[in-house]
Amino acid sequence: MNMTHRPVLLAEAVTALISGPLLLNPNPAAASVVIDGTFGRGGHTQALLAQLGSQAQLLSFDKDLDAIAVAETINDSRLKIIHDSFAQMDQYAEPESVAGILLDLGISSPQVDEAHRGFSFRREGPLDMRMNTEQGLTAAEWLEQASVEEITYVIKTYGEERFAFQIAKTIVAKRAEGLSPQTTTALANLVASVVRTREPGQDPATRTFQALRIFINRELEDLELGLKAALSLLKPGGRLAVISFHSLEDRIVKQFLQAQSKVEIPRGLPVRDKDLPQSALEIIGRVKPSDQEISENPRARSAIMRIAEKRIQA
Structure with a gap:
């Protein structure tokens, strides 16, 4: 075990x-x-x-x-x-x-520590985040189709992230360039480029990853x-x-x-x-x-x- x-x-x-x-x-x-x-x-x-x-x-x-x-x-x-x-x-x-x-x-x-599950912004892996990998959209798939308003709502509501709109706007802008985040580190780096301030010891991507995980898994x-x-x-x-x-x-x-x-x-x-x-x-x-x-x-x-x-x- x-x-x-x-x-x-x-x-x-x-x-x-x-x-x-x-x-x-x-x-x-x-x-x-x-x-x-x-x-x-x-x-x-x-x-x-x-x-x-x-x-x-x-x-x-x-x-x-x-x-x-x-x-x-x-x-x-x-x-x-x-x-x-x-x-x-x-x-x-x-x-x-x-x-x-x-x-x-x-x-x-294990869900956090195993990179292929996509829950951790510290480990390179596919941006999945589903607890049940047999059903539903991955986080990457959802970010490829959601509007700025939808992404903002999820990150603000479930992550209590004050930079939610800026993050959402950047995600959609990157998507328009064919660069929608497909991996955990791609999303973490994108968020870090937008979130300039954060509580001491907390990674800039913490709230965004929490929000997406909560939303994707209902x-x-x-x-x-x-x-x-x-x-x-x-x-x-x-x-x-x-x-x-x-x-x-x-x-x-x-x-x-x-x-x-x-x-x-x-x-x-x-x-x-x-x-x-x-x-x-x-x-x-x-x-x-x-x-x-x-x-x-x-x-x-x-x-x-x-x-x-x-x-x-x-």
């Missing part, structure tokens, strides 16, 4: 799920269902398997065929590998049948669908833990959990406390990586995990 990927908040994520009321000190014969929304390289999946009973089932999803190939090397009858996005998890489990769901939204280290749309699916699948007492790595993801997760943990009562409506309906979720808390984890794995520095529990209906 490729162990070059170090899962972030590994122990904390497993504890967040296992300490929930449905998985805490479970009956070994209990047929609990747990979902790992992104297999990656299997760190969270294998840690969860080590804690689950003999009759449990773990559904592990990934869009990446390389991740699926690694997953298929695990010999454990409790594990079911699914080549699909976690956004579709409600197609693989029944409503209110799942005891715990983990969504790790981070890109895996990451935020998948997250919104996945959160709704998770809510429908969790049993009362089941737990949801979501690890995000940038503000766009975390904002969606935070707002979803806050909305599902509140009960809106029309102003002036005479309702006694005992008659109030329950909210769908209870927020358990949030966790960030320790200083030690960040020092050992710098890619963990921006991570945050939010944990919620589905309310047990009275």
Whole structure:
């Protein structure tokens, strides 16, 4: 198994799920269902398997065929590998049948480190960026056909890049010359020629590459669908833990959990406390990586995990 990927908040994520009321000190014969929304390289999946009973089932999803190939090397009858996005998890489990769901939204280290995947501006490779290489346009193909306005919107919205218009205009100008970027370094150099200022230690292409990756893989749309699916699948007492790595993801997760943990009562409506309906979720808390984890794995520095529990209906 490729162990070059170090899962972030590994122990904390497993504890967040296992300490929930449905998985805490479970009956070994209990047929609990747990979902790992992104297999990656299997760190969270294998840690969860080590804690689950003999009759449990773990559904592990990934869009990446390389991740699926690694997953298929695990010999454990409790594990079911699914080549699909976690956004579709409600197609693989029944409503209110799942005891715990983990969504790790981070890109895996092999995806970044393997140049042919096209995710890294530091490594020469084709400008692909697709997590599922069997479907959809590559980043290069999309840049060959998108307008200045479309490119500007993507880079500004998903990368929060203040030079988005200048980058988009330069990409389209180069395209008109027959020089549309086809490789990671071509795009990185193009961006660097436009973005003259950047935070200390950050490459000028960081935000543009993030934006294109998010857009090409529909990451935020998948997250919104996945959160709704998770809510429908969790049993009362089941737990949801979501690890995000940038503000766009975390904002969606935070707002979803806050909305599902509140009960809106029309102003002036005479309702006694005992008659109030329950909210769908209870927020358990949030966790960030320790200083030690960040020092050992710098890619963990921006991570945050939010944990919620589905309310047990009275």
